[in-house]
Amino acid sequence: MTAQEVKAAPGGGMTRRQRRRLIMGGEYAIFVAVIVVLVLLADWSSIHRNFLDWHQIKQLFPDIITVGLRNTVIYTVTGFALGLAAGLVLALMRLSSVLPYRWFAMAYIEIFRGLPALLIFIFVGVGVPLAFPGTNLPGGVYGQAGLALGLVAAAYMAETIRAGIEAVPRGQMEAARTLGMSQGKAMRSIILPQALRIVIPPLTNELVLLFKDSSLALFIGVSLQQRELAKFGQDLANEKGTTTPIVVAGVCYLVITIPLGYLARRLEARQRRGQR
Numbered sequence: 326m327t328a329q330e331v332k333a334a335p336g337g338g339m340t341r342r343q344r345r346r347l348i349m350g351g352e353y354a355i356f357v358a359v360i361v362v363l364v365l366l367a368d369w370s371s372i373h374r375n376f377l378d379w380h381q382i383k384q385l386f387p388d389i390i391t392v393g394l395r396n397t398v399i400y401t402v403t404g405f406a407l408g409l410a411a412g413l414v415l416a417l418m419r420l421s422s423v424l425p426y427r428w429f430a431m432a433y434i435e436i437f438r439g440l441p442a443l444l445i446f447i448f449v450g451v452g453v454p455l456a457f458p459g460t461n462l463p464g465g466v467y468g469q470a471g472l473a474l475g476l477v478a479a480a481y482m483a484e485t486i487r488a489g490i491e492a493v494p495r496g497q498m499e500a501a502r503t504l505g506m507s508q509g510k511a512m513r514s515i516i517l518p519q520a521l522r523i524v525i526p527p528l529t530n531e532l533v534l535l536f537k538d539s540s541l542a543l544f545i546g547v548s549l550q551q552r553e554l555a556k557f558g559q560d561l562a563n564e565k566g567t568t569t570p571i572v573v574a575g576v577c578y579l580v581i582t583i584p585l586g587y588l589a590r591r592l593e594a595r596q597r598r599g600q601r
Contacts, residue, residue, distance in 0.1 A: 374567070375567050375568050375569065376567075376569055376572050377569065377572065381565055381567055381569040381570065382573055385561065385569075385570055385573050388557075389554070389557055389558075389573060389577065390577075392550060392552060392557060393552060393553060393554040393556075393557035393577065394577050396467075396542075396552060396553045396554075397540075397554045397577075397578075398581075399471075400467065400470040400471060400474060400542050400553055401532070401539045403464075403467060403470070403471030403474070403475070404470070404471045404475045404478055404535050404538075405474070405475075405478060405531075405535055406471075407471055407472065407474070407476075407478070407479070408475040408476075408477070408479045408481075408482050408535070409478075409482055409528070411475060411479035411482075411483075412478065412479045412480075412482025412483040412485070412486055413482075413483075413486055413517075415433060415434065415479060416430075416482075416483045416484075416486035416487040416490060417512075418430035419431065419483060419484075419487050420487060420490060433479075433480060433483075434480045434484060436480075437477060437479070437480035438480045438481065438484075442477045442538050442541055443541055443544060445473050445477050446470075446473045446542065446544045446545055447544055447545075448473075449469050449473040449476070450469055450544060450545030453469075453472075466542070466545060466546070466548070469545050470539065470542040470545060473541070473542075473545070474539060477535075478531060481531055482528065482531060485527045485531070486520060486521070489520035489521065489523040490516060490517070490520040492520065492523050493516050493519045493520055493523070497515055497516060497519070498511055498512075498515070498516060501514075501515050525592055526590075526593040526596060527589075529585060529588055529589035529592060530586070530589050533582050533585045533586055533589070536578070536581055536582055536585070537578065537582065539553050540553055540555035540556070542556070543555065543559075554574045554577050554578060555574060557570070558570040558571040558572075558573065558575075559571065
């Protein structure tokens with residue numbers, strides 16, 4: 326900041342620094358005022374009764390962990406594994422020199438990125454049994470939910486992995502071919518390991534999104550023992566006439582998603598430092 330900026334303005338007006346401080350002080354004051362108004366207007370007894378009823382919270386355990394959270398993790402991990410495998414295949418097809426492969430991969434990615442995840446779950450729950458009568462997916466509802474999540478995740482992971490492969494310097498492939506490696510072996514041994522390290526942060530973010538999207542499993546029809554967190558909280562909220570179970574289910578989601586989000590940010594920061 327120059328000396329002219331610090332000097333008082335002509336006519337006794339405020340300097341630029343003083344105006345900036347005044348504006349910042351006003352923003353803080355507005356924020357504090359809004360918080361104070363909300364605190365004063367809130368009905369705390371109603372909030373405690375409907376959102377933070379300790380008696381209701383104790384009754385949710387351990388079922389919300391052994392049923393709701395467990396099923397949510399199973400759906401998410403299954404969908405992530407299927408999505409990663411399919412996404413890798415689609416990424417390689419997207420980069421293939423075989424035109425039909427590229428067309429198929431592009432069509433799949435555009436279609437499944439454009440459709441709402443809810444429609445995919447409904448299609449898997451209703452359309453697959455109609456298209457393949459008598460066919461049962463392994464795991465029943467778990468397999469259906471995992472397949473639906475995998476179909477959605479594969480479209481996004483394919484583009485992420487493709488970007489990771491293209492981020493690996495071309496000289497790596499050329500050097501491997503010079504040493505006598507086939508293109509397939511060079512891709513498996515040299516390019517893909519580097520590409521997967523590059524895309525670990527965005528894949529972690531995708532895992533967070535899948536964890537939340539697993540709540541759509543309720544649309545394929547789940548039993549009491551197959552309920553994920555959102556369905557578990559909704560059923561208990563309807564039964565008890567209070568939203569406390571939904572709040573607890575939300576906290577369970579945050580216990581998983583916040584650390585994963587923090588991990589993704591740390592990985593991204595480490596990757597940026599490594600590129601400098």
